[in-house]
Each structure stands twice: as C-alpha cells, then as structure tokens.
Amino acid sequence: MKFSKKEIDRYSRQIILKKIGVQGQKKLLASRVLIVGAGGLGSPIAIYLAALGIGKIGIVDNDKVEISNLSRQIIFSTADLKKNKSSIAINKLKKINPNLQLQSFQKKLNIKNINQIAKNFDLVVDGSDNFKTRFLINNYCLENKKILVSGAISKFDGQVYTFNFLKKKSPCLGCFIPKMPKNPDIDSCEYEGVMGPLAGIIGSIQANEVVKEILEIGNSLCGYILIIDALKLVFRKVKLNKRSDCICNDR
Numbered sequence: 236m237k238f239s240k241k242e243i244d245r246y247s248r249q250i251i252l253k254k255i256g257v258q259g260q261k262k263l264l265a266s267r268v269l270i271v272g273a274g275g276l277g278s279p280i281a282i283y284l285a286a287l288g289i290g291k292i293g294i295v296d297n298d299k300v301e302i303s304n305l306s307r308q309i310i311f312s313t314a315d316l317k318k319n320k321s322s323i324a325i326n327k328l329k330k331i332n333p334n335l336q337l338q339s340f341q342k343k344l345n346i347k348n349i350n351q352i353a354k355n356f357d358l359v360v361d362g363s364d365n366f367k368t369r370f371l372i373n374n375y376c377l378e379n380k381k382i383l384v385s386g387a388i389s390k391f392d393g394q395v396y397t398f399n400f401l402k403k404k405s406p407c408l409g410c411f412i413p414k415m416p417k418n419p420d421i422d423s424c425e426y427e428g429v430m431g432p433l434a435g436i437i438g439s440i441q442a443n444e445v446v447k448e449i450l451e452i453g454n455s456l457c458g459y460i461l462i463i464d465a466l467k468l469v470f471r472k473v474k475l476n477k478r479s480d481c482i483c484n485d486r
C-alpha cells in the first residue's frame with residue numbers, strides 16, 4: 236500500500252511520531268475494529284478511531300437517538316432525534332474520513348448474531364450499557380481470540396479494561412466480576428445518571444488503548460483495570476489477575 240499525498244497530510248501528526256511512523260499508520264489503516272454501542276462511550280471512540288485512520292470500522296446499535304442521549308453522545312445532534320444511532324454515526328464518520336470502510340449494524344447484539352457481526356473484525360471495543368452484552372462480548376472475544384477494549388461509566392466513576400485474548404495469561408471480565416450482577420439488562424446511566432464529559436474521558440482512553448494494542452506500543456492495560464473517580468480526579472491502575480475458577484482458564 237502506498238500513501239497518497241492527501242493521506243500523508245491527513246495523518247502527518249501521527250506519522251511524525253516515532254512510535255507510529257509510516258509503517259504504524261499503514262497498520263492502523265489495515266486494521267478492523269468493531270464498536271459495540273453508539274452511545275456516550277461509542278461517540279468519542281468512533282470519532283477518534285475514524286479520524287486517526289482505522290481502515291475498517293463497524294458500529295453495532297439498534298437504538299434510536301433520544302433527547303436524553305444528547306448530553307453526552309456527542310456524535311449526534313438535535314436533528315438526529317428518533318433516527319437509528321448506528322447509521323447516523325456511520326454517516327458522521329464518512330464526513331470525518333471518507334476513505335474508510337464503514338459498516339452499520341442496526342441490530343441488538345445477541346448470542347445468535349454476534350459471530351456473523353464480529354467475525355470480520357480483529358478487535359472489539361465495548362461501549363455497551365449493560366452487563367448482559369458485556370459478558371456476551373467477553374465470552375465471544377475469549378473464544379475467538381480477539382482483543383477487547385472495554386469501558387464503563389456511571390455517575391462520576393469510570394473504568395477501562397483491556398483483555399488481549401491473543402495472550403494466554405490475559406484475564407477476562409469474569410475474573411473481575413465473577414457473578415453476573417442482578418438485572419444484567421439494566422442501563423445504569425438511565426437510573427443512576429452520568430456526567431457527560433466522563434464519557435469523553437473514558438471513550439478517549441479506550442480509543443488510545445485500541446491504537447496501542449494494534450501497534451503493540453507502550454504499556455498494555457491488559458492485566459490491569461483503570462479506575463477513574465472524576466469528582467476526586469483520581470486515576471488508579473489496579474492489577475487484575477486471572478482467577479483460577481474462571482472460564483478463561485478452560486481454553
């Protein structure tokens with residue numbers, strides 16, 4: 236693959252970085268990332284990944300844009316109300332970077348459709364809003380050896396975790412949360428509230444971790460959980476070990 240002059244200009248601030256360079260940028264353009272959830276986290280994740288040149292991006296979301304989403308789901312505007320989130324988000328990404336392969340999945344991810352949707356992607360970014368979907372994605376990525384970069388937000392608190400299932404020693408979501416919480420379908424943002432910019436902080440960290448995992452640069456977050464308290468403004472990186480009784484030990 237040869238870069239056009241326009242592409243070199245577009246990505247020049249990344250290409251100039253020693254840890255990325257032309258080779259790194261080519262690797263980003265050759266990578267395929269699936270984003271689950273076009274919400275508070277999915278918005279900044281999608282915008283950054285498209286802008287920085289992830290070659291193929293898919294977005295899964297079956298919901299429609301509601302007025303209560305607009306305080307944090309910055310990929311949408313008031314004119315998008317009642318329209319399907321994944322297709323609106325993909326249209327926005329096309330405007331940001333028209334040279335990418337972009338795919339919208341207007342579906343609710345479930346055990347029957349996850350393989351069909353995710354099989355052509357190497358890395359999954361989880362920006363979903365409930366535990367049922369989180370565990371579904373975790374188990375799928377574990378079984379199919381895909382990298383998973385996950386984020387969660389509630390009130391003023393956020394978490395980011397990366398599971399690199401290409402590595403045998405990677406823990407999984409079950410190591411962190413051994414039992415599915417009660418009411419796994421519930422979106423905690425709806426009941427407990429969430430601070431808008433926190434979605435931007437966590438989603439942006441997820442986008443940054445995606446690039447690090449693809450390019451294998453810096454310190455991988457795999458094996459740790461980043462816990463952020465946005466009120467106290469405290470960031471803590473906590474070790475997460477594999478649990479001996481977790482499903483991730485059986486493979």
Ligand SMILES: [Zn+2]
Pocket residue numbers: 406407408409410411477478481482483484
């Ligand atoms: Zn595990």
